[in-house]
Amino acid sequence: xxxxxxxxxxxxxxxxxxxxxxxxxxxxxxxxxxxxxxxxxxxxxxxxxxxxxxxxxxxxxxxxxxxxxxxxxxxxxxxxxxxxxxxxxxxxxxxxxxxxxxxxxxxxxxxxxxxxxxxxxxxxxxxxxxxxxxxxxxxxxxxxxxxxxxxxxx
Numbered sequence: 541x542x543x544x545x546x547x548x549x550x551x552x553x554x555x556x557x558x559x560x561x562x563x564x565x566x567x568x569x570x571x572x573x574x575x576x577x578x579x580x581x582x583x584x585x586x587x588x589x590x591x592x593x594x595x596x597x598x599x600x601x602x603x604x605x606x607x608x609x610x611x612x613x614x615x616x617x618x619x620x621x622x623x624x625x626x627x628x629x630x631x632x633x634x635x636x637x638x639x640x641x642x643x644x645x646x647x648x649x650x651x652x653x654x655x656x657x658x659x660x661x662x663x664x665x666x667x668x669x670x671x672x673x674x675x676x677x678x679x680x681x682x683x684x685x686x687x688x689x690x691x692x693x694x
Contacts, residue, residue, distance in 0.1 A: 552580045552588075552612075554605050555654055558674050559597060577675055578604035580612070581658030587685070588612040589678050615685045620662040626684050633680035634670035639663070650674065655681045 558577040563570050574597045581587040588611040592603030616623065621639040628635055635652065640663040646656050648666040651674050656664055668677055 552582050552586075552609060553658060554578055554580045554608065555658060556601070557651055557654060557678065559600075562593075574600045576600040576604045577678070578608050579655060579658050579678060580605060580608035581660070583658065583660035585615045585617050585660055586612050587615060587655065587659045587682060589682060591675065613682065613686055615659050616688055617659070617661055621664055622661065622685070622688055624688070626688060628680055628684040628687060629670065630680035630683050631676050632671035633668070633673065633676040635677065635680045635684050636667045636669060637681075637684055638665040640665045651677045652681050654678075655685075659685065 556576060556578055560575045562573050562575055564573070573593060573595050575591060575593045576597065578590050578592070578601065579587060580590070588608040590604040590607030590611065592600040592607060594600040594603060620642055622637060623639065625638045640647070642663055644663045644665070646653050646662065646664055648656055648664065649668060652666045652668060655678060671677060
């Protein structure tokens, strides 16, 4: 049996960054819930991030994906890289992004690599200098990419 509904066109690509199981002590015992961190983008300069929380993983994933699609922002990309170097600090996370020549690839670790792939940047050098927290690093990376656009306008 062939189902035509499997051939749905996806406008955005989603990546699950992190799934956390959260256990809370209550009067009646332990209460377990899940939080899912998702990034979504179109590989043409749009990216969104969502953190969904629910009692099951599927519910948290659906919430995170819908939140990521609602919070999309447009990033200015210069060819396959970014316009200029930027160092940004947001909370405990510090992110350094540098433009790279064509053919260099994505030289980045952890979640910065995931963000760059989803945005569509193919040549960049980066370094995570502050926190090891994935959520903080994603928010800081997106903030850095948004500030690139602001500097170009001014």
